[in-house]
Every structure is written in structure tokens, then in C-alpha cells.
Amino acid sequence: MKTAVIVFPASNCDRDAAMALEKVTGRKAEMIWHRETEIPADIDFVVLPGGFSYGDYLRCGAIASRSPIVRDLIDKAEKGLPVAGFCNGFQILAETGLLPGALMRNKGLKFVCRNQKLTITNKNTRFTRRYKDVESVTFPIAHHDGNYFASDEVIRRLEKDGRVLFKYDGNPNGSKSDIAGICNEKGNVFGMMPHPERAIDAQHGGTDGLEFFKSIIESI
Amino acid sequence: MTKTEKITPDVVAEHGLSESEYQIILDRLEREPNLNELGIFSVMWSEHCSYKSSRRHLAKFLTSGEKVIQGPGENAGVIDIGDGDCIIFKMESHNHPSYIEPYQGAATGVGGIMRDVFTMGARPIALMNALRFGEPDHPKTRSLIDGVVAGIGGYGNCVGVPTVGGETNFHKGYNGNILVNAMCVGHARTDKVFYSAASGVGNPIFYVGSKTGRDGIHGATMASAEFDDDSEEKRPTVQVGDPFTEKLLIEACMELMATDAIIAIQDMGAAGLTSSSVEMADKGGVGIELNLDNVPQREENMTPYEMMLSESQERMLMVLVPGKEHLAYEVFEKWELDVAEIGKTTDTGRLVLKHKRKIVCDIPIAPLADDAPNYDRPYIASEKRDVINAADIAQPDDFNLVLKQLISCPDIASKRWIWEQYDRHVMANTMDSSQSGGDAAVVRIHGTKKAVAISTDVTPRYCFADPVEGGRQCVMETWRNLTCVGADPIAITDCLNFGNPERPEIMGQLVGCIEGMNEACHALNYPVVSGNVSLYNETNGTAIPPTPAVGGVGLIPDSQYLTAISGAKDGDTLLLIGNMTGWLGASLYLREIEGREDGAPPPVNFDEEIRNGNYVRKLIRLRRINAVHDCSDGGLALAVAELCLSSNTGAVITKPHDDIPLHAHLFGEDQGRYVLAVEPNSVNPIISTAEGLKVPVRKIGTIGGDNFTMKDVFKISMNSLRHSHENWLPEYMKGDAK
Numbered sequence: 001m002k003t004a005v006i007v008f009p010a011s012n013c014d015r016d017a018a019m020a021l022e023k024v025t026g027r028k029a030e031m032i033w034h035r036e037t038e039i040p041a042d043i044d045f046v047v048l049p050g051g052f053s054y055g056d057y058l059r060c061g062a063i064a065s066r067s068p069i070v071r072d073l074i075d076k077a078e079k080g081l082p083v084a085g086f087c088n089g090f091q092i093l094a095e096t097g098l099l100p101g102a103l104m105r106n107k108g109l110k111f112v113c114r115n116q117k118l119t120i121t122n123k124n125t126r127f128t129r130r131y132k133d134v135e136s137v138t139f140p141i142a143h144h145d146g147n148y149f150a151s152d153e154v155i156r157r158l159e160k161d162g163r164v165l166f167k168y169d170g171n172p173n174g175s176k177s178d179i180a181g182i183c184n185e186k187g188n189v190f191g192m193m194p195h196p197e198r199a200i201d202a203q204h205g206g207t208d209g210l211e212f213f214k215s216i217i218e219s220i
Numbered sequence: 221m222t223k224t225e226k227i228t229p230d231v232v233a234e235h236g237l238s239e240s241e242y243q244i245i246l247d248r249l250e251r252e253p254n255l256n257e258l259g260i261f262s263v264m265w266s267e268h269c270s271y272k273s274s275r276r277h278l279a280k281f282l283t284s285g286e287k288v289i290q291g292p293g294e295n296a297g298v299i300d301i302g303d304g305d306c307i308i309f310k311m312e313s314h315n316h317p318s319y320i321e322p323y324q325g326a327a328t329g330v331g332g333i334m335r336d337v338f339t340m341g342a343r344p345i346a347l348m349n350a351l352r353f354g355e356p357d358h359p360k361t362r363s364l365i366d367g368v369v370a371g372i373g374g375y376g377n378c379v380g381v382p383t384v385g386g387e388t389n390f391h392k393g394y395n396g397n398i399l400v401n402a403m404c405v406g407h408a409r410t411d412k413v414f415y416s417a418a419s420g421v422g423n424p425i426f427y428v429g430s431k432t433g434r435d436g437i438h439g440a441t442m443a444s445a446e447f448d449d450d451s452e453e454k455r456p457t458v459q460v461g462d463p464f465t466e467k468l469l470i471e472a473c474m475e476l477m478a479t480d481a482i483i484a485i486q487d488m489g490a491a492g493l494t495s496s497s498v499e500m501a502d503k504g505g506v507g508i509e510l511n512l513d514n515v516p517q518r519e520e521n522m523t524p525y526e527m528m529l530s531e532s533q534e535r536m537l538m539v540l541v542p543g544k545e546h547l548a549y550e551v552f553e554k555w556e557l558d559v560a561e562i563g564k565t566t567d568t569g570r571l572v573l574k575h576k577r578k579i580v581c582d583i584p585i586a587p588l589a590d591d592a593p594n595y596d597r598p599y600i601a602s603e604k605r606d607v608i609n610a611a612d613i614a615q616p617d618d619f620n621l622v623l624k625q626l627i628s629c630p631d632i633a634s635k636r637w638i639w640e641q642y643d644r645h646v647m648a649n650t651m652d653s654s655q656s657g658g659d660a661a662v663v664r665i666h667g668t669k670k671a672v673a674i675s676t677d678v679t680p681r682y683c684f685a686d687p688v689e690g691g692r693q694c695v696m697e698t699w700r701n702l703t704c705v706g707a708d709p710i711a712i713t714d715c716l717n718f719g720n721p722e723r724p725e726i727m728g729q730l731v732g733c734i735e736g737m738n739e740a741c742h743a744l745n746y747p748v749v750s751g752n753v754s755l756y757n758e759t760n761g762t763a764i765p766p767t768p769a770v771g772g773v774g775l776i777p778d779s780q781y782l783t784a785i786s787g788a789k790d791g792d793t794l795l796l797i798g799n800m801t802g803w804l805g806a807s808l809y810l811r812e813i814e815g816r817e818d819g820a821p822p823p824v825n826f827d828e829e830i831r832n833g834n835y836v837r838k839l840i841r842l843r844r845i846n847a848v849h850d851c852s853d854g855g856l857a858l859a860v861a862e863l864c865l866s867s868n869t870g871a872v873i874t875k876p877h878d879d880i881p882l883h884a885h886l887f888g889e890d891q892g893r894y895v896l897a898v899e900p901n902s903v904n905p906i907i908s909t910a911e912g913l914k915v916p917v918r919k920i921g922t923i924g925g926d927n928f929t930m931k932d933v934f935k936i937s938m939n940s941l942r943h944s945h946e947n948w949l950p951e952y953m954k955g956d957a958k
Contacts (some may be wrong), residue, residue, distance in 0.1 A: 009468055010379075010380075012379065015647070052377075052464060054464070056464075110640075111374075111640075111642075112641070113642060113643050113645065142377070142643040142645060195645070200648075203780075204651060205650075
């Protein structure tokens, strides 16, 4: 099992993501620099970490979505490589079009950091299947632009196809239909604003995120 | 020389230099300076850079100890936390710029203090801030809070260093001069600490980071003057920050520091290229020659004067090992930052600047730093105030109302609106932060079982009432707060915010506070390892209350023995450690309920403090305590209420049977006290051991239920208290509360 974390200039949750992957797989995650052009063929799972890639100038995630490494990531994700993006990683995935919709400025116009309760809305996915006896989890959130938006038609389809995996219990940012995390049609690409990688340790943020990582790793 | 402008008395005055200071320059140079040279003297001799009013008093501080690796004088202080790890930390003010331009002022304050820490080889692991705003109904207060908080968050969040705690106070004394004090704590390996002293001759000097622009010129001089009604016009002297570049700069510096290429490194903070080059040269006893044509510039046709005085952010200066230049180019080009060789070290002891093939500055370095003015300003000690007898203060009619008023008053009300805008979790090592309402923030050292505890404190109303006593108290309170999370307090940094030192009564406050602080440092073996002084916090002749903010750092050797404010369980017994006299002088109660700010502040008794604190820490390590909170603002009643709010429970407090008036018993601010929530079967052993140690302890009630209760005195639902506590700030920021 080999995992990787993409590192953009001003990614700042790259180490946190790598620690979570190492904790669950027992192996160090590979750190892949944004200027690389290819994700090694033996990588089984890729995380796009949180942060402020390229300073989030232009739009959050917009520049990263056009970086050399992400071009290859899009290619491999379309062929089935499992990918998860948290926070800025979700924004990047939305900018690439791998996931539908967009992340707008929070409704309250402020950065918001809190421990956020989430309802698991589909446990029958590669990313959530180990939560079978659990209805809700608490993950930290920390973002300024997490207000999920898509057309009514897209939201209807996401809901109908079971592609909404997590919803906010108490909407912190104005996201449509309280959506916190979604996956693509094939179910191999997932993005969410909350930080499961900050919830893998009882001393910091709780352990609700462990089953998330175990789910996806086990599915490979 | 290119500059031929005549140096008139007006030009000298515009540079903030007195006639006598200018005369010293003439004597040292044995000629008139040119404008570049005058500018350089002006910033180096500004209060901000030279500490000319405070230096002789700061020199009295205890600055050494067995755990001190580096005391004041470097970019930040360094303390040993064992196993080859060290903690590097400092607090710094960004008051003047934050008043003029709150977002950028606060943001660059955070950026600057982080650079001070990672310059020394430490990865920043935590940020704190101590904020003082004017009274809530002052027309500027709301927008200043909004801008400062957004600026602190905007910078720290992007760089990816958690902002884990701090304090926010309001007082009319800050109406014209808010205080924005930012603290950064970093972690390094002891054998990988970097210093700023340049050495060698002919070694290359490298400039890295952002390009130099015209922003922030004379920021240090601005920060060394009083405000008047035209202060808005000083906006162009405020720098603009770019946290994205800072993040890249941290990573690039860490990467280069892992090699053996760096001899010395210094960030460009106040007074930019001038102070960084002069300080490096001065500390290393060498000269420096810079070719300004090679300085990366953001704008065209910048003059040497502008380049030397610019305070553009996110820049560093390094002296490299000859032959290792390629490493710097590789690393900084990878991170897409500017990198340029701009000069070399010399053996002349002079600062020589070349621009367009001409020498535009050639001055000896020693007078700039070491021979800077060092004033013994006259001072008058503050008049001692009378001790208030609590019996002379009327009892309130309704204690429930008083408790609600205190828990929702601006200084005590929840600051959730502020700290929810800060990323407190990034780096995944935050164990306790503002979110618990506890006494200190706790951040684990990555990959170890150790954790550092951090607390910022000062009670300006005590310092105003009695600078010496207030000085003792602010150091003491950080020690107490670190104790509350089970940490061994190690050292402090400070940020001394005062008015105009040329006024003897203000100078008296500064001298008094330093004296009190230093007594505490000695009594507690708790040295000062870094800090800064911010004077001239005055507008139209009105000074701020004396505000020596202290940032304390302690070590929790094993983070599984962490006790917080939030762990109280139903059925726990509440104990009070410490003496009770019912001290209402200079208390929050007196100010908020009686509208009085008089009276002597509560005295600090170091022997008692040490006995009580050491006992509490020992109980924490023995896991005998479920929750602990120190008694500070608002006394016993507020301490219990806050502990209940954080633990999400209620309490029944026993009505006291002593001769202390009830309001003084509940809201008096005697020092050296802690409220503990412990399992009932621990009570007797805790009390009997305490007696042997001469630690006063008494049972004061029981945890549990949904109410805050004392027979015939309090009956108030915790929900209602929580509502009062949580709602003030968000309502105020919406414009609904005063």
C-alpha cells in the first residue's frame, strides 16, 4: 500500500495528511512536489492537502488545478485512482472539474474554525464504509471559502446517486443542502471541507477520522 | 556622494532626532551626514530600535538560568526543554500600525514575530496574541476589532501556524492607541539554532525573500512617536504583508538551514535592510559593504534612502559560507523566491553602501548600535493608593444579576467571535486552546510526548493602580496559568507597552513595572529571554494604562498528564487553594458594578504562590484533579462559573461562614488561588497533605446540575449564564450591543 500527498507552495496540512496516512498504513506517505509531472505508477491513494496553494490568489484552488502534477492526477483519477481532497484539496478538486460545484466565500464572510459535527449520509462508499454503526462524526473545520454551491439539478443528482457522503449538522458556511463532502460518479474521488486528518488522535481533535482513512485504504 | 540635500534642522527634526542626538552624529562622523546616513541613524536610534529610554532599566532583568540557551539580544529567546529540543519564542508589539491600518498592521505583526523565531532555526508551532481595544462604544472600536482579528487570522491561517490563545481587553484608556501584541513559539533542535552575528571577512551576504518596495519607510520612526489627529496620514508608513511568501520563506529557510551553508541569518524587520545589516555586523564585530544595485526591487528608480529604510515584509539577510552560494540559489529558486548576493563582510567596521557605482553611505557601525543614546530619563514613582476596606463597599441587592453582568462584561465575555476566526488546529498538535476557555494553551512537540504550555497575561488596572505590584502580578499570573495545565514554568517574553517616556510619571510606570516584574522573575526563577518595548502609546497627550504584557512558556514533560479547565465531572468536590481576604481594591467587580477604578491592587506573596502552585502541579501529575482554574478577574465566583461553563455542568457552592463580606468573598481578587474539581474520595488526602505543606485549602462546593447555586445568594441556570457569556461579543460586532 503506497500513498502520496501532493505538496503545493503554501500547502499547510501536508504534514498532517502524511501523518494520518502513515498512522493507518504503517508506511510513510510519499510527498510529491507540485512541479513534478507524473504520479508514480505504484501509488495507490493520493491526498490533496489543505492550505493556501499558491496563496489562493485568483480563486481558491484555481492555480493548483492547473499545476503540472494535477494534470497527471486528473488523468489517473479518471482512470480510477482513489483521490481525496480536504479543505483546499476539495477546492482544487472542484476547480479541476473532477468534482462538481464550487466553494464560495463562507456565508458569514469570516474564516471559521471549530469542531464540526457531521452526519454521515451514505455509508455504502469506499470512503465511509467502516462507519457502519456510527451516524455522525466530529471533524475540525478551518476555512474561509467552504460554502458549497452547485445548480439545483446537480444537487438533486448528487443526492439521488448517494454521492453526498457527509452533511453539516448545523451549517457553518452556507453550503447548499448542508453539503460537507461529495464524491464523483465512479466513487473514487472524494472532497470535503472538514479535516479528517486532524481527527486521528485522542490528544488532538479526537479519533473520528481514523475510520475514514481505514475505509479507503481497505478498499484498495 | 549622490545626495547633496542640505541637512537643515527641519530635516533632522523630521527624522525624529533631537538636536543633541544630531550633535552626537556630527561628532562621531566628524562631518555632516548625507541624507542616507541621516536616515540610517534616525531609524537605528529610534526608540523602537535602540530602546534608548528603557535600555538601562531592561538591563536589570533576570535573563539567565539553567534552561536559558539564549537570552535577550538575539531575534528571540531560546530555552532548553531536554532531549536536544529547544523552544524559541518572543512577543512583539505592532500597536501604532494596527491603529492606523488594522488589517495590515496586525497581519504584519504576526509575520514579523514569526520571522524572528524561524530566523533562529525554529519551526513556528504556535501563535498567541494580546489585544487591547478602546471602550466598546467608542466609534472606532468595532472596526478596529474587525480589522485586527481578520489580519491576525488572515496571516496565521495562511502560513499554517495555529493561533492557540491570547487575551482581549477593553478600556477607554486605549481609545486612541490600541495594543496588538503578537507572540510566536517555535521548536528547534538545540544543535541547529542560528544566530545573527556575522563573521569572517569577504563572506558573501545574501538577500532572500520578497522584493524591496517603497512600503513602510520610516515605520520604526512612526512607531516611536505619539499620535495626534492627523495620524491617518501615516498610513503609507504601514507595511503590507503577504503570508504566502512568508510560508515559502519558512520552508526555504528550513531547507537551507538543514545544510551547512549559513554563518548568520537575520530577518529584515523594523528598519529593514538597515537594522538587519547593522545588527549582523555589530554583533560579529565586522564591517559590511552592500551594492544596492543588486537588491531585488519591486519598483523602478528606488533611491538608496528608500531601499535602506523600506520595511517591505518577508525578507531575510544571510551571511553564507563561501563556496556554498549554489545551495542558496537552488533552495530559493525552488521556492520561487528572490535570492541575490548583495555584498560581503569586511574588516573595516564600517557600513559602506554603493549605488550606481558611487559610495552613498560610509559610516562606522559601532555608534549606530552600541553607542546609541541611552537615556536616564527622570521618573516619578506612582502615588500609592489606599487599601479599600471591602466592608465600606455596599453589598449588591441581587447577586444573580452581578454574576450575569460580570460574565458578560467586555473583558470576561466569551471571545469565541475572535478565536473562531483563527485556525487553532493546523499542524495537528494543539491539545488545548482558546476553545476550552482554559488558563494556558498547550501544543505538543511534534513526534514527542512533550508539550509546551503558553499563556499571555497582564492586568493593566493593577499596573495603573500600582506599577510595582502590577508588574509582580503579570509575571505571576502567567506562572499560575502554566501551572494550571500542569506545566513547569520556564521563562517569559514581554511586551512593555507604555506612554511617552519623556513624561516622568509615565517613565515612573515603566520603571515600577520592570521592578515588580523582575522581583517575580527572581522569586520564581523565571527569567526574561526576549521581548520588546513600545513607548509613545499616546494620543493628544493621553497615555494608555501601563500594559506590560507577559508571555510565559512552560514544559509538560509527559502530555498524557494534562489537566484542563474542562474536565470537571458531576459529583466532583470543589476545593479552593489559597488565602482569602476579600480584596476588592482595583477589582473587576469594583469597576463593572460600582463604576470605580480606585484602590490598591491585591498584593502578591511569592512564597505562598510557589507553595500553592507547586502543590497544584504535583496534584495534576498525580492525576488527582479533574479540572483546575486559577482565580483572577472576578474572583472565586467567576472562576467557578467559568470552570462550569467549560466543563458543561453546574455547581452548588457552600455559603461561607467567615467574617469577609459576601461580595468580597465571591468577587475579591486575592492572588495565588486555584479552584479544583476533584473526586470526593481524593478530598481528604488532598486536604491533609496540604496542611503539612502550609497550603491553605477549603471545600467550597460540589459540581453538578444545571444551575449555579448558593443558598439564598445564587440560583441561576447555566444556560442563562452561557447565553450571557457567549452573546455579548457577537451582538456587539453586529452593532446590536453597545
